[in-house]
Amino acid sequence: MTALGIDNLNVWFGTDRDRVDAVKAARFDVAIGESFGLVGESGSGKSTILRAITGLAPTWSGGITVEGKALQGAKRDREFYKTVQMVFQDPYASLHPRHTVDQVLSETLHLHGMADIDARVERLLHDVGLGKRFRFRYPHQLSGGQRQRVAIARALAGEPDILLLDEPTSALDVSVQAEILNLLTDLREEHKLTYLMVSHDLPVIGHMCDRLAVMKDGEIVEIMQSDDLRNNTAKHAYSQSLLAASVVG
Amino acid sequence: MSLLEVENLWVRFPTRQGVFDAVRGVSFTLDRERLGIVGESGSGKSMTGRAILRLIRKPGIVEADYIKLEGQNLLELTEPQMREVRGQRISMVMQDPKFSLNPVMTVGDQIMEAYLLHNNTSKAQARAKSIAMLEAVSIRDPERVMRAYPHEVSGGMGQRIMIAMMLIPDPQILIADEPTSALDVSVQRQVLDIMDGLVKERGMGLIFISHDLNLVSEFCDRVLIMYAGRIVEVCDADKLHQAQHPYTRGLLNSLPRLDQPRKHLEVLKRDDTWADAASVRGGQ
Amino acid sequence: MSDMTAPDLTWRAWLLTDAPTSRRHAQLASFYQGWLSLRSNTMAMFGLGILIFLLLVALFAPFIAPYDPFVQSLGNRLQPMGAEGHLLGTDSLGRDILSRLIYGSRITLYIVALVALIAPVAGLLVGTVAGYAGGWTDTILMRITDIFLAFPRLVLALAFVAALGAGIENAVLAISLTAWPPYARIARAETLTIRSSDYISAIRLQGAGALRIITKHIWPLCISSLIVRVTLDMAGIILAAAGLGFLGLGAQPPSPEWGAMISEGRRFILDHWWVATVPGLAIFTVSLAFNLLGDGLRDVLDPKDGGQ
Numbered sequence: 051m052t053a054l055g056i057d058n059l060n061v062w063f064g065t066d067r068d069r070v071d072a073v074k075a076a077r078f079d080v081a082i083g084e085s086f087g088l089v090g091e092s093g094s095g096k097s098t099i100l101r102a103i104t105g106l107a108p109t110w111s112g113g114i115t116v117e118g119k120a121l122q123g124a125k126r127d128r129e130f131y132k133t134v135q136m137v138f139q140d141p142y143a144s145l146h147p148r149h150t151v152d153q154v155l156s157e158t159l160h161l162h163g164m165a166d167i168d169a170r171v172e173r174l175l176h177d178v179g180l181g182k183r184f185r186f187r188y189p190h191q192l193s194g195g196q197r198q199r200v201a202i203a204r205a206l207a208g209e210p211d212i213l214l215l216d217e218p219t220s221a222l223d224v225s226v227q228a229e230i231l232n233l234l235t236d237l238r239e240e241h242k243l244t245y246l247m248v249s250h251d252l253p254v255i256g257h258m259c260d261r262l263a264v265m266k267d268g269e270i271v272e273i274m275q276s277d278d279l280r281n282n283t284a285k286h287a288y289s290q291s292l293l294a295a296s297v298v299g
Numbered sequence: 300m301s302l303l304e305v306e307n308l309w310v311r312f313p314t315r316q317g318v319f320d321a322v323r324g325v326s327f328t329l330d331r332e333r334l335g336i337v338g339e340s341g342s343g344k345s346m347t348g349r350a351i352l353r354l355i356r357k358p359g360i361v362e363a364d365y366i367k368l369e370g371q372n373l374l375e376l377t378e379p380q381m382r383e384v385r386g387q388r389i390s391m392v393m394q395d396p397k398f399s400l401n402p403v404m405t406v407g408d409q410i411m412e413a414y415l416l417h418n419n420t421s422k423a424q425a426r427a428k429s430i431a432m433l434e435a436v437s438i439r440d441p442e443r444v445m446r447a448y449p450h451e452v453s454g455g456m457g458q459r460i461m462i463a464m465m466l467i468p469d470p471q472i473l474i475a476d477e478p479t480s481a482l483d484v485s486v487q488r489q490v491l492d493i494m495d496g497l498v499k500e501r502g503m504g505l506i507f508i509s510h511d512l513n514l515v516s517e518f519c520d521r522v523l524i525m526y527a528g529r530i531v532e533v534c535d536a537d538k539l540h541q542a543q544h545p546y547t548r549g550l551l552n553s554l555p556r557l558d559q560p561r562k563h564l565e566v567l568k569r570d571d572t573w574a575d576a577a578s579v580r581g582g583q
Numbered sequence: 584m585s586d587m588t589a590p591d592l593t594w595r596a597w598l599l600t601d602a603p604t605s606r607r608h609a610q611l612a613s614f615y616q617g618w619l620s621l622r623s624n625t626m627a628m629f630g631l632g633i634l635i636f637l638l639l640v641a642l643f644a645p646f647i648a649p650y651d652p653f654v655q656s657l658g659n660r661l662q663p664m665g666a667e668g669h670l671l672g673t674d675s676l677g678r679d680i681l682s683r684l685i686y687g688s689r690i691t692l693y694i695v696a697l698v699a700l701i702a703p704v705a706g707l708l709v710g711t712v713a714g715y716a717g718g719w720t721d722t723i724l725m726r727i728t729d730i731f732l733a734f735p736r737l738v739l740a741l742a743f744v745a746a747l748g749a750g751i752e753n754a755v756l757a758i759s760l761t762a763w764p765p766y767a768r769i770a771r772a773e774t775l776t777i778r779s780s781d782y783i784s785a786i787r788l789q790g791a792g793a794l795r796i797i798t799k800h801i802w803p804l805c806i807s808s809l810i811v812r813v814t815l816d817m818a819g820i821i822l823a824a825a826g827l828g829f830l831g832l833g834a835q836p837p838s839p840e841w842g843a844m845i846s847e848g849r850r851f852i853l854d855h856w857w858v859a860t861v862p863g864l865a866i867f868t869v870s871l872a873f874n875l876l877g878d879g880l881r882d883v884l885d886p887k888d889g890g891q
Contacts (some may be wrong), residue, residue: 091483092454106784131790144781148803150609157799161789186603188613194340204785223339223510225567228553232563250483257555257564280557295484296557315619316599 053212053244054080054103057113061095061102072098074268075112082117082211085238085245087255087276089292090265096248097139098268100214103246104136117211132162135205139217141197145189151175151200152185155207162208174203177240179233195226202233206241213238215247219254231258252296256280264289301328302504303351303472306364310346310528313358321346321359323528327581329472333498333505334581335519335536337512339550343528344508348474351506352385368472387417390465394477396457400449406460407445410467417468432463436493455486459493466497472504480509491518512539512550523581524550527574533581546573617883627879633872641688650679652686652839661855672857674847680861683839687862690840691869694755694824695817701759703809706766711797711805713767714774725771731764736819737826744832751840754833758823762816766809773805807884814877818870825866841866 061073073095080086088096101107103114108124115121116133138144145154155171164170172182178199189197198218205213218234219227231254238245249255255262256279263273264286272286284290310322322343327334338344350361353373366373368388376384385391393399401409410429411422418425426445433441436459449457458478465473475494479487495518498505509515515522516539524532524547532544542548549567599616603609621627640647649668656677664672671680713724731739743757777783778801786800825842827833829849834840836847841862848859 091485104784104788106787126790128790131788134788136785136788138781138785140781144785146782146786146800146804149800150603150606152606152609157786157791158789161786161791161795183602183604186605186609187601188609191601201785204789208789224512224550225339225553228555228564228566231555232566235563253555253557256557257560276560280560291485295488 055115059112061110087259087262094265095268135210136214158207178203303329304367308363333519335515335522338525342525389472390470529578624879630872630875648682648685650682652683687839697755702762705763710767710770714771811881817873
């Protein structure tokens with residue numbers, strides 16, 4: 051069974067003359083336990099696919115299946131939110147400025163109907179490498195990396211199977227990026243997670259993912275193994291040019 | 300004599316919890332070269348760039364023994380004199396062109412205005428010069444771009460326009476603060492190539508501020524590595540990968556590399572002594 | 584959860600900590616930080632001082648006021664300022680102006696408090712619901728708001744009072760009814776920007792419903808800008824109440840409402856200027872105090888740079 055199935059997915063914004071086709075006929079499958087990457091430049095539609103899966107981009111056609119169940123429209127049921135969670139790009143924008151870490155996690159746990167919230171909050175913080183002393187801080191009292199850890203803890207609160215990662219480290223310093231990527235690697239192993247990760251950074255995707263799709267102007271131009279990336283055996287001209295631009299000279 | 304000499308530069312911000320030193324005693328010189336300043340957020344690299352132009356906002360304080368531009372101490376200039384220096388002799392390109400361009404004026408009007416401000420010529424000549432400027436930064440269709448509003452141009456195009464504007468008064472020094480981090484990789488190269496060509500052609504000094512070690516090592520001649528408001532290491536850009544300081548090494552090793560796959564990335568272990576060690580001189 | 588305060592820690596250090604130890608501690612600390620930045624604003628503290636003074640005066644009016652504000656003494660009418668026993672003089676019926684001013688502060692505070700409770704809450708409700716729901720709900724709610732906005736405030740209030748009858752409660756109601764639309768607009772504009780932010784998307788992905796998102800996530804961010812706006816509008820509200828009083832549609836004589844006092848004094852304004860001027864100055868001072876405080880609060884509460 052596949053964790054995520056994307057079949058002939060089209061996503062668009064606006065209507066008639068203002069219509070912008072953000073994603074055109076995208077098709078890929080992510081196996082359970084796999085880590086799959088979406089690479090492309092800004093405007094290539096890679097993040098839009100994540101937003102369509104989560105219902106944040108309501109206008110789409112084609113097929114999206116999550117663990118064998120087909121999704122419809124923009125409405126998602128409780129079961130979906132327990133299966134799929136998302137980590138956003140900018141940790142400075144993804145936490146409510148007036149809520150403490152404790153409030154963020156407690157509310158999430160409450161929404162997922164969890165019991166024993168107090169102990170769970172502490173365990174979540176421990177899981178993402180934050181100590182108890184971070185529990186009652188406001189976002190402005192945290193660094194970018196710490197915020198992203200809180201965002202990851204929030205995504206893990208409902209014990210999902212699939213994590214959608216939307217450029218989770220692009221707003222962070224490289225040393226912090228390494229910490230967060232390591233954390234994501236460990237969490238994937240510990241919680242048997244499936245990742246769908248979006249990034250413009252080929253080395254990051256190469257590091258994190260088993261397979262990846264290269265996107266350009268809303269279309270997937272090539273799906274390949276990460277090893278193809280390393281051995282420089284990308285077939286499509288665009289993938290090669292992206293690769294050439296990212297490899298250290 | 301160097302083009303720019305900075306001696307013992309401090310930038311301080313008084314806060315409720317006491318004075319915060321963003322830059323702590325930095326000294327370096329700049330010739331007609333490409334000088335890179337790298338560091339993580341909060342290392343003081345941007346503050347250093349801004350302090351040279353005395354663009355630190357209140358309540359921030361800039362202190363230095365001197366900041367000499369061709370022997371003239373910028374700290375002794377009055378604000379109107381400083382305004383002459385900004386733009387005329389030292390220009391600055393910021394990270395996001397969207398915030399640097401006026402959204403309600405066409406690109407052409409803005410470039411022409413900048414040109415007319417510095418040169419006493421006719422409008423027609425300013426227009427011709429502006430188009431030439433846009434061509435110089437590899438904009439293929441300058442006539443169309445002249446008529447466009449900032450929101451109608453892409454990020455890479457916007458940054459090229461900014462560079463074109465900054466170069467109009469023919470400055471001696473260009474300070475570029477993360478000029479390409481908002482851009483896609485492919486566009487990044489184009490913008491860098493353009494800047495590189497212009498700097499070489501005109502014999503300017505360039506201060507290139509970035510968090511991207513690889514970019515800096517490829518693009519610059521000399522690199523200052525900043526940590527906690529101080530320079531921890533100075534090296535030739537092409538020898539950056541043989542850098543000695545544990546901080547520089549840590550930064551380099553924490554990058555994921557396609558040619559060296561591994562399960563866990565190396566994590567930078569910070570050492571308090573780095574922040575306490577005296578700042579390294581970035582000059583001859 | 585207990586507060587784990589080390590004994591050698593001072594209160595100030597405890598409040599300024601970067602690592603709060605409990606929910607209450609976090610709240611108190613953030614409140615204290617806000618208070619500190621408000622305190623550093625001299626003008627705002629000046630405004631706050633005046634308002635606290637006003638509050639105390641209203642609270643202890645019977646003890647402070649030298650005379651009964653309603654007792655007339657026709658032989659003693661229109662005494663000038665500084666006359667024996669009457670610091671601010673007397674009005675046309677020989678009532679002590681200072682005493683009337685002191686008792687009038689109760690009415691002023693009463694009006695201000697009621698309007699401040701009704702109008703922003705109504706505006707917040709309409710604005711956030713319209714902004715979050717969008718579509719038809721938004722269109723209908725905002726067109727209603729536009730209709731209210733289209734009338735000049737005092738004229739609309741006059742119409743309401745005329746329909747409901749004169750009196751303080753009706754004046755309050757009328758002012759509130761005319762005061763909510765700007766709040767609805769602000770709340771809607773804020774909601775529109777908040778709605779598309781990542782943290783709202785994030786909580787939606789946890790399965791939170793519209794009611795929870797509006798009340799728990801959008802309101803806390805809107806409220807601060809509304810509080811600022813309310814304090815800045817207070818001057819206008821006091822003036823509107825005074826205006827209604829002046830026109831004889833607000834507080835009724837012999838009530839010592841400040842607007843009504845000006846209205847009474849206007850007949851003698853050329854010969855006995857203090858009768859109208861003193862309550863006018865009182866209105867001016869309180870309005871100014873609210874404005875100064877509002878300006879200071881904006882710096883502290885504005886969510887755009889909150890906590891920085």
